[in-house]
Amino acid sequence: TGDHWGYGIEDGPSVWHKTYPIAQGNRQSPIDIVPHQASCDPSLGPIVLNYDHCTSMNIANNGHSVIVEFDDTDDRVVIQGGPLDNPYKLKQFHFHWGGKGCHGSEHTVAGNSYASELHLVHWNAVKYGTFEEAATAPDGLAVLGIFLETGDDHRWLNMITDALYMVKFKGSVTDFEGFNPMCLLPSSLDYWTYLGSLTTPPLYESVVWIILREPIMVSEKQLSKFRMLLLTEEEEDQRIHMENNFRPPQPLNGRKVLNLCV
Numbered sequence: 500t501g502d503h504w505g506y507g508i509e510d511g512p513s514v515w516h517k518t519y520p521i522a523q524g525n526r527q528s529p530i531d532i533v534p535h536q537a538s539c540d541p542s543l544g545p546i547v548l549n550y551d552h553c554t555s556m557n558i559a560n561n562g563h564s565v566i567v568e569f570d571d572t573d574d575r576v577v578i579q580g581g582p583l584d585n586p587y588k589l590k591q592f593h594f595h596w597g598g599k600g601c602h603g604s605e606h607t608v609a610g611n612s613y614a615s616e617l618h619l620v621h622w623n624a625v626k627y628g629t630f631e632e633a634a635t636a637p638d639g640l641a642v643l644g645i646f647l648e649t650g651d652d653h654r655w656l657n658m659i660t661d662a663l664y665m666v667k668f669k670g671s672v673t674d675f676e677g678f679n680p681m682c683l684l685p686s687s688l689d690y691w692t693y694l695g696s697l698t699t700p701p702l703y704e705s706v707v708w709i710i711l712r713e714p715i716m717v718s719e720k721q722l723s724k725f726r727m728l729l730l731t732e733e734e735e736d737q738r739i740h741m742e743n744n745f746r747p748p749q750p751l752n753g754r755k756v757l758n759l760c761v
């Protein structure tokens with residue numbers, strides 16, 4: 500009932516437009532990235548991440564994903580450069596993933612999905628007063644997308660997967676301080692960028708997307724721990740696992756995908 504959206508047959512991406520008409524807008528995300536159709540833009544510089552004074556606060560199960568939130572009163576933890584006109588402050592990061600052996604990324608590359616996708620969500624605190632205000636502005640948010648590919652264990656991802664049992668149920672939150680997401684970046688910051696939207700309701704068209712080309716490697720065992728998370732609350736009898744929480748690619752509608760010139 501109401502705006503309880505999800506990823507199932509009854510409440511999933513194919514019916515979100517009934518409550519959120521912008522789902523059929525002209526700058527929706529994710530998209531399929533076709534590398535050889537991307538244009539290189541000489542005015543695009545490298546992405547610069549200043550995550551040194553990272554202040555993660557907590558980790559939570561919001562019923563759609565697992566999310567690590569940051570204290571954004573500190574304006575030292577920022578992303579800048581690339582397509583961005585000014586620094587954007589880190590607010591939270593979360594993941595999207597599939598079912599066992601299935602794919603789970605939101606963006607695809609030449610039609611290929613990855614096992615999972617990490618989103619580091621930043622907001623334009625230079626132009627807007629609050630995250631909520633920025634989230635509705637066309638240049639309000641900058642989301643850094645990182646693909647996760649199955650392979651070896653990711654040494655630092657263990658800090659997150661080992662905390663997941665504490666936020667098993669929807670609505671649970673626990674302290675998670677001092678985690679610095681720098682440790683989740685691949686070696687190359689080469690990226691694609693395009694203008695899009697949130698990939699979950701309310702689907703606001705307020706995101707400058709920056710998708711790193713190089714995936715990070717995580718093990719199947721680590722991914723399986725994400726699938727142990729539940730969509731249901733502690734007091735509910737039914738236990739539904741959180742998996743396949745990804746929106747499929749949306750029409751490009753003539754948008755340009757840009758990348759760094761080599």
Ligand SMILES: Cc1ccn(O)c(=O)c1
Binds near residue numbers: 618620642
């Ligand atoms: C702000 C926001 C909310 C949901 N998702 O998936 C995002 O990637 C960004």
Ligand SMILES: [Zn+2]
Binds near residue numbers: 594595
């Ligand atoms: Zn996301």
